[in-house]
Structures are given as structure tokens and as C-alpha cells.
Amino acid sequence: MNQVITVGREFGSGGRELGRRLADKLGIAYYDREIVAEIAKRTSLSEEYIQHVTESRPAPLFPITIGKSFRTEMGMLQMQQTIYQEQSKILREMTERSACVIVGRCADYILRDHNPYRIFVYADLESRIARCIERSAETEKLTSAEAKKQIAEIDRARAKYYAFYTDQKWGDKANYDICINTTHISVKDWAAHLTKMLE
Amino acid sequence: MNQVITVGREFGSGGRELGRRLADKLGIAYYDREIVAEIAKRTSLSEEYIQHVTESRPAPLFPITIGKSFRTEMGMLQMQQTIYQEQSKILREMTERSACVIVGRCADYILRDHNPYRIFVYADLESRIARCIERSAETEKLTSAEAKKQIAEIDRARAKYYAFYTDQKWGDKANYDICINTTHISVKDWAAHLTKMLE
Numbered sequence: 001m002n003q004v005i006t007v008g009r010e011f012g013s014g015g016r017e018l019g020r021r022l023a024d025k026l027g028i029a030y031y032d033r034e035i036v037a038e039i040a041k042r043t044s045l046s047e048e049y050i051q052h053v054t055e056s057r058p059a060p061l062f063p064i065t066i067g068k069s070f071r072t073e074m075g076m077l078q079m080q081q082t083i084y085q086e087q088s089k090i091l092r093e094m095t096e097r098s099a100c101v102i103v104g105r106c107a108d109y110i111l112r113d114h115n116p117y118r119i120f121v122y123a124d125l126e127s128r129i130a131r132c133i134e135r136s137a138e139t140e141k142l143t144s145a146e147a148k149k150q151i152a153e154i155d156r157a158r159a160k161y162y163a164f165y166t167d168q169k170w171g172d173k174a175n176y177d178i179c180i181n182t183t184h185i186s187v188k189d190w191a192a193h194l195t196k197m198l199e
Numbered sequence: 200m201n202q203v204i205t206v207g208r209e210f211g212s213g214g215r216e217l218g219r220r221l222a223d224k225l226g227i228a229y230y231d232r233e234i235v236a237e238i239a240k241r242t243s244l245s246e247e248y249i250q251h252v253t254e255s256r257p258a259p260l261f262p263i264t265i266g267k268s269f270r271t272e273m274g275m276l277q278m279q280q281t282i283y284q285e286q287s288k289i290l291r292e293m294t295e296r297s298a299c300v301i302v303g304r305c306a307d308y309i310l311r312d313h314n315p316y317r318i319f320v321y322a323d324l325e326s327r328i329a330r331c332i333e334r335s336a337e338t339e340k341l342t343s344a345e346a347k348k349q350i351a352e353i354d355r356a357r358a359k360y361y362a363f364y365t366d367q368k369w370g371d372k373a374n375y376d377i378c379i380n381t382t383h384i385s386v387k388d389w390a391a392h393l394t395k396m397l398e
Contacts, residue, residue: 179378
């Protein structure tokens with residue numbers, strides 16, 4: 001079986017960066033937006049809409065206008081679950097194709113039969129706020145309060161999405177093989193450490 | 200500053216074994232019983248008593264007869280806190296002396312100014328029960344139910360002890376730099392991985 005590394009992460013902890021660095025160093029595929037693009041191709045829904053629902057708990061209230069070709073006969077809830085099913089299929093196909101790193105998307109759960117190496121990345125709130133501010137666009141720098149609000153909202157959505165589809169608690173260390181704290185050790189250093197471990 | 204590695208662990212997860220292996224591989228000191236022996240020397244209390252109170256929440260009801268030279272003027276609670284203070288002092292002295300691995304004893308918290316590398320070791324209940332049974336003496340093999348009870352009791356005591364002295368939640372990943380799951384990856388393999396990371 002191809003090596004599969006899944007990365008769950010608190011918003012602002014640098015999990016996505018870690019995933020990318022790890023894939024680079026290990027010379028394996030990194031799947032992120034490609035998954036959204038592939039779902040869009042298969043379902044005729046917009047990438048924006050898919051992006052939204054693949055990390056939120058299914059809710060029937062999202063404005064339907066964002067769907068490119070919303071099929072009225074299909075309830076929103078059902079559509080979101082269809083997207084989840086499609087995503088699950090794509091993830092499995094991708095792991096069949098080659099070794100890879102996948103960030104988010106309940107991949108640790110969806111691919112559990114594939115025995116993935118399950119990483120969870122976290123950090124204290126202060127350093128996550130600092131990271132969010134640092135990576136916000138120069139022209140619209142976030143305030144500390146805005147960053148804090150964004151972190152809380154996104155993590156709440158991730159937790160609900162994960163709980164809905166997996167019946168597990170998002171971020172609970174029991175669901176991962178290793179949990180790493182990026183507060184005092186940089187993402188770059190973690191990537192180097194984990195590469196030594198995984199290669 | 201000398202490298203200091205602290206290891207918190209769920210009972211039955213192999214944390215102590217990991218600590219010992221890590222110290223061996225890194226060629227640094229491993230402190231465990233030495234700490235108890237040193238406290239005993241300095242306080243004239245029995246090692247058995249010290250062993251008991253250094254991972255239990257302070258409670259005034261422990262049978263006093265176990266203390267080698269129980270000083271009646273000193274309440275049990277105060278004595279337990281004295282032991283904690285003594286232990287803290289010894290831990291700081293040990294880290295001044297050389298690089299080391301320390302298992303348990305709130306060392307991650309006590310030595311926080313020393314910037315330790317804080318590991319927490321955990322595993323699912325099933326594999327912890329299996330480990331407990333495996334390491335119980337041949338003549339008095341634990342049953343699965345007994346092992347489960349032992350795990351619950353010891354972890355409850357550790358959690359209370361840790362919370363009492365640190366005001367933090369024992370096992371909460373926020374308090375550690377890395378949390379490792381020994382359910383699917385062996386302690387031996389983790390020791391090899393972490394050594395590459397830390398040397």
C-alpha cells in the first residue's frame with residue numbers, strides 16, 4: 001500500500017504548511033485544492049461551494065445561489081452528503097495512485113482501512129493568532145480580535161464536520177498517531193523532524 | 200542548558216519503557232527511582248510512602264504507619280507538599296547536573312523554565328490492558344477486568360496529582376510538545392523515531 005499521511009490541524013497552527021513541506025521533503029504527492037477541483041468536475045458544483053461544505057457541518061441553510069447548477073429536487077443536506085461521498089471516493093482513488101499527504105477532510109477516518117499515518121497539528125491561541133495576522137493580506141491586516149474570532153469559527157465548523165461524519169471528537173489525540181505542538185517548535189523544524197521519522 | 204526530556208504517560212501505554220529506551224539511545228541520564236531514593240534520604244520518609252504520594256493527589260488519609268519517621272507536628276497534607284517541594288528541588292538539581300529523561304512527576308511543569316521537550320505517551324484502552332497483563336508477574340497474571348480497573352485507578356490518581364500541583368489538565372495535548380500513540384506503532388519504533396528527532 002502507498003504511504004498515506006493525513007494532517008488534521010487547528011486553524012492557524014500551520015498544519016497546511018506542514019503538510020506541504022512534508023510532501024516536498026518526502027517527494028510524495030500533496031492533495032488539497034485538487035480534491036475540490038475534482039469534486040467540482042464530477043458534480044458540476046462550484047469549487048467555492050464545495051470548499052465551504054467540505055469543512056462545515058451539513059446545514060440546509062447555505063445560500064443555494066452559490067451552487068453552479070443546483071438541482072432543486074435534491075435537498076441541500078443530501079447534496080452535502082453526496083459531496084462527502086464523492087470526496088471519499090476521490091481520496092481512495094488518490095491513495096491508490098500514489099503515496100500522498102492529505103490535509104483535513106476527515107481523511108484520517110475515510111482512509112482508515114489504508115492505515116494512514118495520522119498527524120494532528122495544534123498550537124496555543126496566542127501563536128495561532130499571530131500566524132493568522134501574519135498571513136492575512138497586507139491590505140486588510142486582521143486585528144487580534146478578528147483573528148481570534150476567525151479561529152473560533154473555523155475550528156467550530158471543522159469540529160462539527162468531523163463529528164458529523166466520523167462520530168469522533170475532532171482534535172482528540174486518541175484519533176491520531178502523533179500530535180505536534182507548533183508553539184515552541186517551528187513548522188519548518190517539525191517538517192524536518194517528521195521527514196526523518198517517515199522516510 | 201542541558202537537554203531535558205519529560206515523559207508524561209497513560210498507565211499501560213509504555214511511557215516508562217519509552218523514557219528508558221530514549222535515554223539509552225541518546226546516551227543521557229534516566230531518572231526515576233533515583234528521585235524517590237533521594238527524597239527518602241533527605242526527608243527520612245520511606246521510599247514506599249514517597250512513591251505513593253508522588254503520584255497521588257495530596258490526601259490526609261493515607262495510613263501514617265508507612266512513614267518511617269512520621270513527625271506528628273506536621274500534618275499529612277503539609278508533609279506531602281513538602282515532598283513535592285523536595286522533589287522539585289531535586290529535579291532542578293538533576294537537570295543542572297546533566298542532560299536527562301524524567302518520567303512523570305509533573306516534571307514538564309516543574310522544569311518549565313528549563314524549556315524541556317515535553318512528550319506525552321498514550322494508547323487505546325485495549326492495548327493498554329494487553330500491556331498490563333503482559334507485564335504482570337507470571338504467578339499472578341491480571342485478568343482483563345483487573346487490568347482495566349488498575350488503569351482507571353492509577354490514571355485517576357495521576358490526573359488529580361497533576362491538576363493539584365500544576366492547575367493544568369493531565370494528558371491535555373496543550374501541555375506537551377508532542378503526543379505519541381503507541382497503539383499501532385511500537386514503543387521501540389517510537390524510541391528510534393524520537394531519537395532521530397532529538398539527537
